[in-house]
Amino acid sequence: xxxxxxxxxxxxxxxxxxxxxxxxxxxxxxxxxxxxxxxxxxxxxxxxxxxxxxxxxxxxxxxxxxxxxxxxxxxxxxxxxxxxxxxxxxxxxxxxxxxxxxxxxxxxxxxxxxxxxxxxxxxxxxxxxxxxxxxxxxxxxxxxxxxxxxxxxxxxxxxxxxxxxxxxx
Amino acid sequence: xxxxxxxxxxxxxxxxxxxxxxxxxxxxxxxxxxxxxxxxxxxxxxxxxxxxxxxxxxxxxxxxxxxxxxxxxxxxxxxxxxxxxxxxxxxxxxxxxxxxxxxxxxxxxxxxxxxxxxxxxxxxxxxxxxxxxxxxxxxxxxxxxxxxxxxxxxxxxxxxxxxxxxxxxxxxxxxxxxxxxxxxxxxxxxxxxxxxxxxxxxxxxxxxxxxxxxxxxxxxxxxxxxxxxxxxxxxxxxxxxxxxxxxxxxxxxxxxxxxxxxxxxxxxxxxxxxxxxxxxxxxxxxxxxxxxxxxxxxxxxxxxxxxxxxxxxxxxxxxxxxxxxxxxxxxxxxxxxxxxxxxxxxxxxxxxxxxxxxxxxxxxxxxxxxxxxxxxxxxxxxxxxxxxxxxxxxxxxxxxxxxxxxxxxxxxxxxxxxxxxxxxxxxxxxxxxxxxxxxxxxxxxxxxxxxxxxxxxxxxxxxxxxxxxxxxxxxxxxxxxxxxxxxxxxxxxxxxxxxxxxxxxxxxxxxxxxxxxxxxxxxxxxxxxxxxxxxxxxxxxxxxxxxxxxxxxxxxxxxxxxxxxxxxxxxxxxxxxxxxxxxxxxxxxxxxxxxxxxxxxxxxxxxxxxxxxxxxxxxxxxxxxxxxxxxxxxxxxxxxxxxxxxxxxxxxxxxxxxxxxxxxxxxxxxxxxxxxxxxxxxxxxxxxxxxxxxxxxxxxxxxxxxxxxxxxxxxxxxxxxxxxxxxxxxxxxxxxxx
Ligand code: FES
Ligand code: FES
Numbered sequence: 001x002x003x004x005x006x007x008x009x010x011x012x013x014x015x016x017x018x019x020x021x022x023x024x025x026x027x028x029x030x031x032x033x034x035x036x037x038x039x040x041x042x043x044x045x046x047x048x049x050x051x052x053x054x055x056x057x058x059x060x061x062x063x064x065x066x067x068x069x070x071x072x073x074x075x076x077x078x079x080x081x082x083x084x085x086x087x088x089x090x091x092x093x094x095x096x097x098x099x100x101x102x103x104x105x106x107x108x109x110x111x112x113x114x115x116x117x118x119x120x121x122x123x124x125x126x127x128x129x130x131x132x133x134x135x136x137x138x139x140x141x142x143x144x145x146x147x148x149x150x151x152x153x154x155x156x157x158x159x160x161x162x163x164x165x166x167x168x169x
Numbered sequence: 170x171x172x173x174x175x176x177x178x179x180x181x182x183x184x185x186x187x188x189x190x191x192x193x194x195x196x197x198x199x200x201x202x203x204x205x206x207x208x209x210x211x212x213x214x215x216x217x218x219x220x221x222x223x224x225x226x227x228x229x230x231x232x233x234x235x236x237x238x239x240x241x242x243x244x245x246x247x248x249x250x251x252x253x254x255x256x257x258x259x260x261x262x263x264x265x266x267x268x269x270x271x272x273x274x275x276x277x278x279x280x281x282x283x284x285x286x287x288x289x290x291x292x293x294x295x296x297x298x299x300x301x302x303x304x305x306x307x308x309x310x311x312x313x314x315x316x317x318x319x320x321x322x323x324x325x326x327x328x329x330x331x332x333x334x335x336x337x338x339x340x341x342x343x344x345x346x347x348x349x350x351x352x353x354x355x356x357x358x359x360x361x362x363x364x365x366x367x368x369x370x371x372x373x374x375x376x377x378x379x380x381x382x383x384x385x386x387x388x389x390x391x392x393x394x395x396x397x398x399x400x401x402x403x404x405x406x407x408x409x410x411x412x413x414x415x416x417x418x419x420x421x422x423x424x425x426x427x428x429x430x431x432x433x434x435x436x437x438x439x440x441x442x443x444x445x446x447x448x449x450x451x452x453x454x455x456x457x458x459x460x461x462x463x464x465x466x467x468x469x470x471x472x473x474x475x476x477x478x479x480x481x482x483x484x485x486x487x488x489x490x491x492x493x494x495x496x497x498x499x500x501x502x503x504x505x506x507x508x509x510x511x512x513x514x515x516x517x518x519x520x521x522x523x524x525x526x527x528x529x530x531x532x533x534x535x536x537x538x539x540x541x542x543x544x545x546x547x548x549x550x551x552x553x554x555x556x557x558x559x560x561x562x563x564x565x566x567x568x569x570x571x572x573x574x575x576x577x578x579x580x581x582x583x584x585x586x587x588x589x590x591x592x593x594x595x596x597x598x599x600x601x602x603x604x605x606x607x608x609x610x611x612x613x614x615x616x617x618x619x620x621x622x623x624x625x626x627x628x629x630x631x632x633x634x635x636x637x638x639x640x641x642x643x644x645x646x647x648x649x650x651x652x653x654x655x656x657x658x659x660x661x662x663x664x665x666x667x668x669x670x671x672x673x674x675x676x677x678x679x680x681x682x683x684x685x686x687x688x689x690x691x692x693x694x695x696x697x698x699x700x701x702x703x704x705x706x707x708x709x710x711x712x713x714x715x716x717x718x719x720x721x722x723x724x725x726x727x728x729x730x731x732x733x734x735x736x737x738x739x740x741x742x743x744x745x746x747x748x749x750x751x752x753x754x755x756x757x758x759x760x761x762x763x764x765x766x767x768x769x770x771x772x773x774x775x776x777x778x779x780x781x782x783x784x785x786x787x788x789x790x791x792x793x794x795x796x797x798x799x800x801x802x803x804x805x806x807x808x809x810x811x812x813x814x815x816x817x818x819x820x821x822x823x824x825x826x827x828x829x830x831x832x833x834x835x836x837x838x839x840x841x842x843x844x845x846x847x848x849x850x851x852x853x854x855x856x857x858x859x860x861x862x863x864x865x866x867x868x869x870x871x872x873x874x875x876x877x878x879x880x881x882x883x884x885x886x887x888x889x890x891x892x893x894x895x896x897x898x899x900x901x902x903x904x905x906x907x
Binding site for chain 1: 192193195196197198199200201202203204205206208209211288289290291294359360361362363364409410411412413414441443444445641642643644793794796797798800801802803804805828829830834835836837838840841842843
C-alpha cells in the first residue's frame with residue numbers, strides 16, 4: 001500500500017492505495033466519486049475523462065500514485081444538481097446525452113477542450129497553426145476521443161457552442 | 170384496460186404536456202454524475218467485494234481439469250466460483266448458451282469462473298492464476314462455408330420463417346426488368362458505453378440485484394430459472410442503464426456470477442464484464458447473406474419480389490429475420506421471403522437495435538436503388554410508385570393502421586434538396602472530393618407489449634408513477650412523466666417517476682421500439698383508474714370530470730386534486746392489454762433517409778457531409794428526445810455502413826477485434842449535422858397514446874442511403890458491408906475514383 005495525497009474538487013484527500021489502482025478506480029471505488037465512468041478501462045472510449053492540473057486525461061490510463069499532490073477535477077467538482085455548471089446546463093438544454101453514461105466524460109472533456117482552443121493549442125483540424133479558429137470541425141476533432149454510442153453528437157456540439165458563446169454554426 | 174378498439178378522443182389529445190419538447194426530467198442527475206448505475210451502488214451495498222470473470226479460451230469442447238490452488242491463495246482472494254461448486258443451475262428462457270460454462274464449453278469467452286477478492290486489482294490478478302485444461306473440439310465458425318447446411322428454422326418471434334403469395338418464379342421470369350443480387354452484412358456488436366454490470370446481495374434466501382438490464386421482469390424470471398429459486402425471492406433494480414441496444418435484454422453472466430459469488434463469499438459482490446470480454450461473452454447481431462430478386466415493369470412498378478436470408482447461431486438459437494420488412498414495404502402480387510439458419514459455434518447471436526430490419530434494409534434499399542437506376546426512375550419516385558396501403562401478402566383486407574410513407578418521401582426530399590442530385594454517378598466534384606447523394610426508405614414494424622403501472626396523488630397534489638419500465642437513454646422517465654401530467658392535469662414538475670424496480674408493476678420493458686408507446690399506454694391505463702377513483706371520491710361522474718390545473722372540474726364546480734386525494738393520498742394500478750388490432754391492421758413506422766457523402770479522389774476515404782430524413786411514428790410524445798433517438802439510430806446506421814464489423818477468426822472461432830479500439834464505431838468527427846422532420850401522424854390503432862415506436866426506425870435504411878450516396882459519388886456499387894476503403898480501391902478501375 002502506498003500513501004497518496006490528492007486534491008480532488010478542491011478537497012485534500014489522503015489515500016492508502018495498491019500501486020496498481022488507476023486514478024479512475026481511486027475516484028470511483030475509494031472516494032466513491034462515481035460520476036466518472038468506466039467504459040473500457042483501456043483508454044479507448046473517454047468515459048473516464050477528468051481534468052488533472054487543468055488538462056483533460058483518461059483517468060483509467062494512469063495510476064493514482066502518479067498524481068501525488070495534483071489537482072483533480074471530476075464531474076462532481078464542476079457542478080451539482082442544484083447548481084449546474086454552464087456546460088452541464090447546456091447538455092440538458094440541447095439534449096446532449098441519452099443514456100448518460102458517456103456524459104460526465106463528454107462534459108469534462110468539453111470544458112477543458114475549450115481552454116485548449118482559447119490557448120491556441122492546434123489540432124489535426126486546425127488550418128492556421130498559429131491561431132486556432134473556433135469551428136465545428138475543431139470541436140468534432142477535439143471531442144473524438146469521447147465516444148457516445150447513443151450518438152448525441154450534434155447535440156453535444158450544439159451545447160459546447162452555446163457555452164462558448166458561438167451560437168449556431 | 171383492454172385496448173381492442175381504435176382509440177377515440179381522450180385527454181392525451183389536449184397536448185398540453187404530451188407532444189411538447191421537454192428537457193429530460195432526470196437530466197440534472199445524468200450531467201452531474203449523480204445518477205447511480207449498477208456498479209456504483211456504494212449506497213446500497215457498501216461492502217461489496219469484486220468479482221472478475223474468467224472466459225473460456227476455446228470456442229467448443231470441454232474442460233478436463235481446473236486447478237484453482239494458486240488463485241485461491243493469492244492475496245485478497247475470497248473465493249472462486251466454477252461449475253464444480255456453483256451447485257445445480259438451470260438456464261434462462263432467453264439464453265441460448267449457459268451463462269456459466271463447464272464442463273462443456275459452448276463458445277469462446279463463455280464465463281467459466283468468477284474470482285472474488287477484496288479489491289478489483291486482486292481479483293483481476295488472481296484470475297490470471299487459474300489453470301484450466303481444455304479439450305478443444307472442431308467447431309463451425311464460417312457462415313459462408315455453412316450456408317448450404319442452413320435449415321429452415323422454427324417459426325419465431327417475428328412470425329413464420331417463410332412466406333409467399335402468388336407465383337414468384339413465374340412472375341419474376343416474365344418481368345421486363347429483373348434485379349438479382351446478393352448482399353452481406355457482418356457480425357456487429359452493440360458496444361453500449363456502460364459494460365454489463367451487476368451488484369448482488371443476499372439477505373438470507375433473498376437476492377437483490379442492482380443491474381443494468383432493459384427488461385426487469387425477464388431478468389427476475391430467468392434468474393429464478395437459473396438459480397432454481399422462486400421468483401418472489403429476487404428483486405431486480407435497474408433505474409439507469411448506460412445503453413443497451415438489445416445487448417441488455419437478457420440476464421447475462423455479470424448478474425448470474427455476481428449472485429453466485431455473493432452466495433459463495435457471504436457478502437455482496439459486484440461484477441462488470443470487462444470491455445474486452447463483451448463481444449465474445451455476450452450477444453451480438455449475427456452476420457447475414459441476403460439474396461434479393463425484384464421483377465418490375467420498365468417503369469419500375471414491382472410485380473415480383475423475393476428476399477432470402479442466411480444467418481447462423483448456436484444450437485437452439487434464432488435467425489436474423491432480415492426479410493421482415495420485405496413482407497410489408499412494397500407492392501407486388503408475387504412474393505416470397507425465406508430465412509435459413511446455420512448452426513455455428515460462434516458466440517450467441519441475438520437482438521441488436523431493430524433486429525431484422527436494420528440489416529434487411531441495408532440490402533433491400535440498395536436493391537431498390539439498383540432497380541431505380543436500371544429503370545431510369547428517380548429513387549424517390551420509384552418508392553412512391555411502389556407504395557401499398559395494405560399488407561401485400563394478405564391483400565386489402567389487412568390495411569395499414571396508418572402509413573405516411575409517401576408523405577415522408579416527399580417532405581424529406583424537399584427539405585434535403587434532393588432535386589439537386591445528378592442521377593448519373595461520378596459527376597460532382599468539390600475539390601478533392603467526389604460528391605454524391607443517396608436515399609433509402611426507413612421501415613420498422615410497430616410492436617406493442619402489455620404494460621402496467623401504478624399512479625398516486627398525495628396530499629400536496631404531487632403525482633407519483635411507479636413501473637418496472639427502464640430508461641436506457643430512450644427518454645422513458647420524461648414521456649412517462651408527461652403522460653401522467655397530461656392525464657392528471659398537473660404540470661410535469663409535479664410528477665415523480667420511479668422506474669426499473671421489480672417491486673413495481675411489470676411493464677413492457679425496453680426493446681423492439683415497443684417500450685415508449687407501450688409503457689406510456691400502461692401509465693395511461695393506471696391514470697384512468699386513478700381518475701375514476703378520484704371522481705368517485707369527489708362525487709363527480711367519472712366520464713364527465715375534467716382534470717386540469719390541479720383541479721377536478723365539472724361544469725362550473727371544481728375541487729383541488731390534493732384535497733380530493735386527502736391526507737393519505739390515493740393510488741391506482743392498471744395495465745394496458747393489447748387485443749388483436751395488430752393482427753387486423755398492419756402496423757409499422759415509416760420514413761425516408763437522405764445522405765450526401767464525399768469520397769476522397771485519392772484515398773477513397775468516405776466522409777458523410779449531411780444526413781437528413783422525414784419520419785412518421787404516430788404521436789411524437791417528446792419531440793426533443795424522439796429526435797435524439799432518431800439521430801442516434803442514424804449514426805448507428807452510419808457505423809453499419811462504413812465501419813462496424815466483428816472480424817471472425819474462422820480457425821479458433823472468436824471475434825478478434827473485441828474492444829472499443831478495434832471494433833470501431835462512429836465518433837464526433839464522423840457525424841455532421843443531422844436533420845430530422847417528424848411527419849404529423851396519429852395512429853389510433855396503435856394505443857390510446859396514438860403513438861408508435863421511434864427508437865429503432867432511424868437505423869433502418871440509414872446505412873443504405875449512405876451506400877447509395879457512395880454509388881452516386883463514384884459509380885461503385887458495393888454490396889458487402891461495411892463499405893470500407895479497401896473495397897472501394899479494389900473496384901476503382903473504370904470508376905470516377907480511377
Ligand atoms: S474508461 Fe477510460 S477511456 Fe474508456
Ligand atoms: S449518452 Fe449514452 S453513450 Fe453517450
